Amino acid sequence: MSRLIRKGLDTLGKALRETGQALDRTGMEALGSDKHKELWSRHRQVSNLFDQRPRVASNAFVSPSATVIGEVSLWDKVSIWYGAVIRGDRNSVKIGNCTNVQDHAVICTVPSLDSGFPATVDIGNLVTIGHSATITSATIEDKALVGIGSIVSEGALVETGAQLAAGSVVPPGGRIPAGELWGGNPVKFIRKLEDEEVLANVAAAEAYHALAQSHENEFLPFGAAYLDAEKVKVSK
Structure with a gap:
């Protein structure tokens, strides 16, 4: 797929999403609901x-x-x-x-x-x-x-x-x-x-990886227990 076609599809997709959100807001207002005013983040990592x-x-x-x-x-x-x-x-x-x-x-x-x-x-x-x-x-x-x-x-x-x-x-x-x-x-x-x-540079990088693992566990939707279970399965 050429980059021009990809760009066109991307623009079309965004337009459809925005249209859907506008219709959702209009429908909520017609129903007398304020749910559409709740703040939420659209940020993608x-x-x-x-x-x-x-x-x-x-x-x-x-x-x-x-x-x-x-x-x-x-x-x-x-x-x-x-x-x-x-x-x-x-x-x-x-x-x-x-x-x-x-x-x-x-x-x-x-x-x-x-x-x-x-x-x-x-x-x-x-x-x-x-x-x-x-x-x-x-x-x-x-x-x-x-x-x-x-x-x-x-x-x-x-x-x-x-x-x-x-x-x-x-x-x-x-x-x-x-x-x-x-x-x-x-x-x-x-x-x-x-x-x-120089070895301290290596230790610092490894320490940040360990710290990142603890942060990542906090953002998993159902906790990290299932990852430990997978490790047990692989080791058998």
């Missing part, structure tokens, strides 16, 4: 954008107030926290195993880069993206940590095990070498990281 469809692993956690839209891939044990936005509308976004994107972080893309490099977002495994951080068409390698409120600009590269201090700004095309701590606006080298500090 994971949304298609025409022919661009998110792919979410079965054990990934997307919080009720997060937004994942378009060409986005969330691998095993990923957690997307409250108010975070992942937009794969202009290019693809990939987030690797056991990576966490914390509250109000924004990950988005641009159509292309003058450098000629891919304008996608590629985030590796066991990465922590801090609260309110912004990442645009950049690459974050395994075991890295992007501090709270940091900005990683177009074409930037944060290498394996590197850390960005809170509030750091990595300019377009910037590179943060592996195993180093950088910070400031614009970002500057601070010091080399100890091996234990």
Whole structure:
């Protein structure tokens, strides 16, 4: 199915839904009922954008107030926290195993880069993206940590095990070498990281996965007991 046809069907579907809701409101008013005035949320955590469809692993956690839209891939044990936005509308976004994107972080893309490099977002495994951080068409390698409120600009590269201090700004095309701590606006080298500090990045990512599981259980419609029952069945 072509993208144009898909877009037309999407527009038609929305028009039919809105028409149905208008008729429902009119009917309620005719019956003297105020039920149609009750507030409810139409927010969808994971949304298609025409022919661009998110792919979410079965054990990934997307919080009720997060937004994942378009060409986005969330691998095993990923957690997307409250108010975070992942937009794969202009290019693809990939987030690797056991990576966490914390509250109000924004990950988005641009159509292309003058450098000629891919304008996608590629985030590796066991990465922590801090609260309110912004990442645009950049690459974050395994075991890295992007501090709270940091900005990683177009074409930037944060290498394996590197850390960005809170509030750091990595300019377009910037590179943060592996195993180093950088910070400031614009970002500057601070010091080399100890091996234990890189391992702490891994521990933090794993801890967020465990925390995400406890949050996810709260949002299951009938509790989590049936999941334990399934595990017992598989083990027999």
